[in-house]
Amino acid sequence: MKSLFKIKSACVLCGEMTEQEVSLCSECRNDLPVVEYSCEKCGLPLSVSDQSLCGQCLQLKPVVDYTHSVFYYESPIDYLIGKMKYEGDLSCAAILGDLLLKSVKDIKQTPDVLVPVPLHNKRLVKRGFNQSLEISRAVSKQLKIPLDTQYVRRVKPTVAQQTLNLKQRKQNIKGCFEVQAKHQLYKHVVLVDDVITTGSTVNELATALKEGGVEKVGVWSIARAVLK
Ligand SMILES: [Zn+2]
Numbered sequence: 001m002k003s004l005f006k007i008k009s010a011c012v013l014c015g016e017m018t019e020q021e022v023s024l025c026s027e028c029r030n031d032l033p034v035v036e037y038s039c040e041k042c043g044l045p046l047s048v049s050d051q052s053l054c055g056q057c058l059q060l061k062p063v064v065d066y067t068h069s070v071f072y073y074e075s076p077i078d079y080l081i082g083k084m085k086y087e088g089d090l091s092c093a094a095i096l097g098d099l100l101l102k103s104v105k106d107i108k109q110t111p112d113v114l115v116p117v118p119l120h121n122k123r124l125v126k127r128g129f130n131q132s133l134e135i136s137r138a139v140s141k142q143l144k145i146p147l148d149t150q151y152v153r154r155v156k157p158t159v160a161q162q163t164l165n166l167k168q169r170k171q172n173i174k175g176c177f178e179v180q181a182k183h184q185l186y187k188h189v190v191l192v193d194d195v196i197t198t199g200s201t202v203n204e205l206a207t208a209l210k211e212g213g214v215e216k217v218g219v220w221s222i223a224r225a226v227l228k
Pocket residue numbers: 011012013014015016024025026027028029
């Protein structure tokens with residue numbers, strides 16, 4: 001039987017008790033570093049609202065059609081992501097998934113499917129879970145968009161992108177993904193990732209999807225890092 005009383009839990013950031021469904025109090029939630037204006041294509045934060053594309057996207061035309069990154073990759077978002085990824089704290093995945101859901105729930109163009117950026121099997125085994133899949137769950141369930149974890153496979157193990165510069169990142173990720181050709185064809189796919197840094201990974205993935213016949217590829221991510 002479902003309890004009539006709301007279960008309280010301690011906020012993961014400040015420790016105060018909260019009745020929110022996930023362990024993040026409303027005060028801490030309101031304090032998060034939301035990206036207000038960003039490049040439509042790559043999600044890079046922009047300082048003014050009257051611009052829709054950043055300088056780099058005007059020049060380079062990325063394969064990804066649009067990116068929605070909710071937060072800047074800074075405190076306390078980096079802490080929540082780190083706690084999920086490296087300490088295996090799935091309550092943080094639930095918090096991040098809920099934040100993503102609240103941010104995309106009114107988006108007009110609903111994709112056919114959500115594809116969490118896949119991990120290579122070796123890393124999946126080591127970590128025990130795919131963080132992108134974990135943060136996709138609430139969005140998929142609440143917005144009724146199917147999740148497909150079989151559509152694309154990561155066929156090449158890679159060095160962690162954090163350690164590389166832009167050129168090395170592109171090289172490192174090249175040819176990494178394989179679309180399952182026999183699989184059902186989608187027209188509009190949204191890739192879900194925890195952090196977007198240069199966009200190399202999602203662009204490589206979008207390239208593979210478009211070669212496989214997908215027409216539109218968007219990205220939803222919790223955070224957008226800005227390379228200094
Ligand atoms: Zn709090």
